Amino acid sequence: MDGLEFKPVTETKVEKNTALIAMSGGVDSSVAAALTLKKGYNCIGCTMRLYENDMVGLDLLGTCCSIEDTKDARSVCDKLGIDYNIYHYEAEFRDKVIEPFVCSYERGETPNPCIRCNKYLKFDSLYKRARELGCDYIVTGHYARIEERDGHFYLLKAKDLNKDQSYVLYDLSEEQLRHTLFPLGEFTKPEVRAIAEENGFVTSHKSESQDICFVPDGDYAGMIHRYRGKDYPKGDFVDKDGNVLGTHDGIINYTIGQRRGLGIPADRRLYVTKLDVENNKVILADNIDLFKREMIIRDFHWITGSEPTNEFRCQAKIRYKHKEQPASVLPLGEKRARVVFDEAQRAITAGQSAVLYDGDIVLGGGIIDCVVD
Missing domain, CATH: 3.40.50.620 (HUPs)
Structure with a gap:
């Protein structure tokens, strides 16, 4: 383009x-x-x-x-x-x-x-x-x-x-x-x-909303508790070798890359690197373990013209405040695609959107489904 x-x-x-x-x-x-x-x-x-x-x-x-x-x-x-x-x-x-x-x-x-x-x-x-x-x-x-x-x-x-x-x-x-x-x-x-x-608008000096409109206090877990009307089971914090490090307060309280609020005594900084919902475990590891190159996106959407079927080059952005980075994208069919960055990116997070750019042009994107180790 x-x-x-x-x-x-x-x-x-x-x-x-x-x-x-x-x-x-x-x-x-x-x-x-x-x-x-x-x-x-x-x-x-x-x-x-x-x-x-x-x-x-x-x-x-x-x-x-x-x-x-x-x-x-x-x-x-x-x-x-x-x-x-x-x-x-x-x-x-x-x-x-x-x-x-x-x-x-x-x-x-x-x-x-x-x-x-x-x-x-x-x-x-x-x-x-x-x-x-x-x-x-x-x-x-x-x-x-x-x-x-x-x-x-x-x-x-x-x-x-x-x-x-x-x-x-x-x-x-x-x-x-x-x-x-x-x-x-x-x-x-x-x-x-x-x-x-x-x-002369009354809105001229109005402050901007920084939070999600239905979570104005920023407490996502609290909102989910109130909305569902239930508590979520506690489980184990574990390291990447499976060793138990402590007890977490429920999967919904954590996101990839999180360091604060873990309450785990350690001789170094630990970060959430994976959420194992099936076994109700939160995996903690070092910052270096958050860096990955490859992910799969679902609900792949292409904005203008025909959706590509062959691998192509672009820049990809994995969260709102992330600076887009060079990557290769291979459409997999069924609205899925594989995205491989030239360099590893920190805290690629399932549920966030990967948005694809060609310079200033937004090509499309999809929801991050999983990270490929």
Whole structure:
């Protein structure tokens, strides 16, 4: 794909097109709405209600898309002079995001629920709602870009690499990209806040949410305990030779690479290197044991054009904050692929997504199924 010259979708003249703006009540979606309106689109603002306050046994009033956030989103829409609606997707969010999140932890994985929320809620449920309303585009405040060449649409990294969110959007299809706008892709975060201030938005100085919306305190295990209404059995901490080192508090409390909170006296630092769910054991070893080169991904998704059948080269990213690294990818069929890095990577974790890049272009990706020793 080297050498392609792209035409940004957002440069097209579109006075008669209608856009449905997904508004979380934060500064990013507020500015996305303002920029879309400025380009001449007919805009409709909306907030997705994704959960009830008692859905996970914790007060969620201060989290994303809370009652206060909907008030802020409505305030921005009033200021822009556009319609605003609230759409309810609580059942879909429970079934498509929360339940799989919990199941993934119970399998000894560490999931990324934001990716599933984008795939199944924002760009599926809301996308369908937009089509029913006769809207031509979905608009969100994600930091990413969509560009076009010869009728094909590509997902690219944002201009502001510190805010780039292309990783959590890899599961979108080319058809979804064709009907999606990311107005913030060409802006930096300071520029976005400046636009919000110029427009007098109540969201201009609003802080960003750092945690998963339905786990605002960051206590994933506590959320799972409350959601399931049960405790998880304790088991053994063991070293890689099978020697018992202590007792763990339940598989769901641990993730690959974890060092803190183990409570194991040792003459050196120990890290979680494997979760043996079948035998309810947590394997601890040295930091060097966390470095692996090869993994298998499932639910392999390719965004633009025909999915490759032969081995190809790219860069792969194994978590949101990971810097993508050179790798070879071999499709295995049945939506699986083998990814082999040129150099070993630390703490490759089942349940996270491996996202594949060609420079700034997001090729696709999949969920890390297992690490090959």
